[in-house]
Amino acid sequence: MLALSALAALLLAQFLPGLLVVKLLDIGRDREERVVMAAVLAGPMAALVYVLTLVSDWSPLYWILIVNLALAAVVVPFRSPEPLRWSRATTLGLAAICLAVCFPYLLTTGSTYLPDAEGSIVVDRALQRDVLFHLGIIRSLENDYP
Numbered sequence: 001m002l003a004l005s006a007l008a009a010l011l012l013a014q015f016l017p018g019l020l021v022v023k024l025l026d027i028g029r030d031r032e033e034r035v036v037m038a039a040v041l042a043g044p045m046a047a048l049v050y051v052l053t054l055v056s057d058w059s060p061l062y063w064i065l066i067v068n069l070a071l072a073a074v075v076v077p078f079r080s081p082e083p084l085r086w087s088r089a090t091t092l093g094l095a096a097i098c099l100a101v102c103f104p105y106l107l108t109t110g111s112t113y114l115p116d117a118e119g120s121i122v123v124d125r126a127l128q129r130d131v132l133f134h135l136g137i138i139r140s141l142e143n144d145y146p
Contacts, residue, residue, distance in 0.1 A: 012070050016043030017049070019072035026080060045069065 018041035019034075021027070027041075028034035053062040085146070 013046050013066050014041055014042045016042070016070035017045035017066065020069055020076060021045060023073065023076045023078050026078075112138040 018038035019040045022038045027037045041057055049062055049069070050067045052065065053059060076091050
């Protein structure tokens with residue numbers, strides 16, 4: 001269940017905002033190019049929403065903006081008449097890539113991030129030590145830099 005919700009959040013935040021930009025600007029000559037451009041442009045869109053959330057200092061703004069961008073991406077039609085439909089070879093190729101990336105992740109790293117009794121995500125100890133180590137380095141650089 002956690003994997004499905006993570007996949008839905010990834011689709012919502014890292015694909016649909018880019019798809020909105022692709023639809024509004026009519027970017028891409030064919031279906032595959034549109035999908036690639038949507039995936040590429042979604043990162044900067046999500047980063048922009050994140051920066052706006054940090055500047056406003058109101059954390060619900062992130063999900064409000066992301067959900068509205070995603071809804072707009074679903075509602076706004078493509079400018080060109082070619083529908084976003086893939087050939088069988090493209091669909092099988094994308095499915096193979098997703099399986100090759102997601103399956104090992106869920107068996108290794110992804111399986112260690114489980115919700116505890118309170119609903120918080122429990123991060124493995126190695127990652128916690130690594131983060132604390134790098135935070136210590138950053139703090140020492142900030143304190144010792146003239």
